[in-house]
Amino acid sequence: MAQNFVSMCTADTLSQAATELKNGALVAFPTETVYGLGADATNQSAIERLYQVKGRPVDHPLIVHISAMEKMEIWASEIPTYAISLARDFWPGPMTLILPRRDIAKDFITGGQETVGLRVPAHVIALSLLTAFEKIGGVGIAAPSANRFGQVSPTTSAAVESEIGTYLSPHDIILDGGPSLVGVESTIIDCTGDIPKILRPGAITEVMIEESTNLSIAADEASAIRVSGSLENHYSPKARVVLNAIAEPGEGFIALASIATPKGAIRLASPKTTEDFARVLYEALREADNQGLKKIAVLPPEGEGLAIAIRDRLQRASRGRASQ
Ligand code: TXA
Ligand code: MG
Numbered sequence: 124m125a126q127n128f129v130s131m132c133t134a135d136t137l138s139q140a141a142t143e144l145k146n147g148a149l150v151a152f153p154t155e156t157v158y159g160l161g162a163d164a165t166n167q168s169a170i171e172r173l174y175q176v177k178g179r180p181v182d183h184p185l186i187v188h189i190s191a192m193e194k195m196e197i198w199a200s201e202i203p204t205y206a207i208s209l210a211r212d213f214w215p216g217p218m219t220l221i222l223p224r225r226d227i228a229k230d231f232i233t234g235g236q237e238t239v240g241l242r243v244p245a246h247v248i249a250l251s252l253l254t255a256f257e258k259i260g261g262v263g264i265a266a267p268s269a270n271r272f273g274q275v276s277p278t279t280s281a282a283v284e285s286e287i288g289t290y291l292s293p294h295d296i297i298l299d300g301g302p303s304l305v306g307v308e309s310t311i312i313d314c315t316g317d318i319p320k321i322l323r324p325g326a327i328t329e330v331m332i333e334e335s336t337n338l339s340i341a342a343d344e345a346s347a348i349r350v351s352g353s354l355e356n357h358y359s360p361k362a363r364v365v366l367n368a369i370a371e372p373g374e375g376f377i378a379l380a381s382i383a384t385p386k387g388a389i390r391l392a393s394p395k396t397t398e399d400f401a402r403v404l405y406e407a408l409r410e411a412d413n414q415g416l417k418k419i420a421v422l423p424p425e426g427e428g429l430a431i432a433i434r435d436r437l438q439r440a441s442r443g444r445a446s447q
Pocket of ligand 1: 156159186219233236240266268307309311
């Protein structure tokens with residue numbers, strides 16, 4: 124019988140998971156955005172296995188997760204004042220800062236780039252794991268979203284297991300921490316220039332960044348999507364995602380609760396707010412695949428803020444799977 128990798132989190136499991144990480148195993152863990160697939164960010168062979176399990180090209184860099192903003196200096200060589208404001212205001216939280224790297228951030232983490240992505244996640248289990256790992260000499264956990272490359276990010280431990288369970292080894296662990304509360308990946312902010320630049324929109328919005336830094340960043344949605352599109356191909360289910368279309372009978376349908384289900388369509392989610400939409404979106408896309416649906420019609424939320432991140436992911440999902 125296949126091994127069950129999912130583990131409920133007790134203090135014992137967390138210290139065991141930290142030890143396994145230090146020994147080179149992979150530990151998937153919950154964060155407030157999506158689940159991550161973690162490995163010791165300084166262990167080349169562990170990172171090589173991580174890339175294999177994810178099926179990801181090695182020139183795609185990984186985010187290094189740390190327990191607190193004080194640890195930034197271990198990984199980053201220059202930290203502009205505005206990045207300190209952002210870290211102070213939004214960490215722990217759904218934000219990744221791209222900064223010039225120090226030597227400890229090897230090419231196998233950065234994909235050969237001179238920068239490193241850093242994030243302090245706001246999930247109690249992620250933070251406890253990071254602290255336990257640092258206590259035994261760890262300096263950071265590299266963690267991409269715990270899905271196979273190009274597919275939908277997992278927001279539950281069950282989704283992690285169905286994505287990568289068959290690729291894991293006996294010492295690997297999936298920590299369960301309930302459904303992710305944000306539901307879409309962190310905002311990625313390039314902090315290598317005079318002003319911050321959004322590379323991937325998320326729950327930390329342009330307005331929040333401007334208020335925190337007192338800088339005008341003036342990133343329009345189109346440019347944000349163009350840049351982040353180059354970071355990762357797709358966030359796609361098997362079913363074809365069609366935006367702003369009315370579902371035909373037998374097709375999946377995702378829209379705000381205030382919008383009625385078209386006759387014969389299969390309602391996959393009825394979020395009441397934009398925040399709810401982000402939280403339930405990826406599970407709804409997975410549900411479509413579980414039901415074997417061929418097509419999902421989605422009416423994305425309108426407006427600014429988190430709605431921009433939702434439209435970004437949906438637009439990329441609607442471009443279809445990288446492998447097809
Ligand atoms: O919310 C999140 O960010 C989740 C959780 C687990 O923290 N992680 C996540 O990782 O979404 P991943 O690897 O699936 O997506 C991270 C993106 C990738 O597209 C990668 O190319 C980009 O961040 N990235 C990482 N380091 C970078 C760097 N130094 N420069 C530019 N882009 C970078
Ligand atoms: Mg990802």
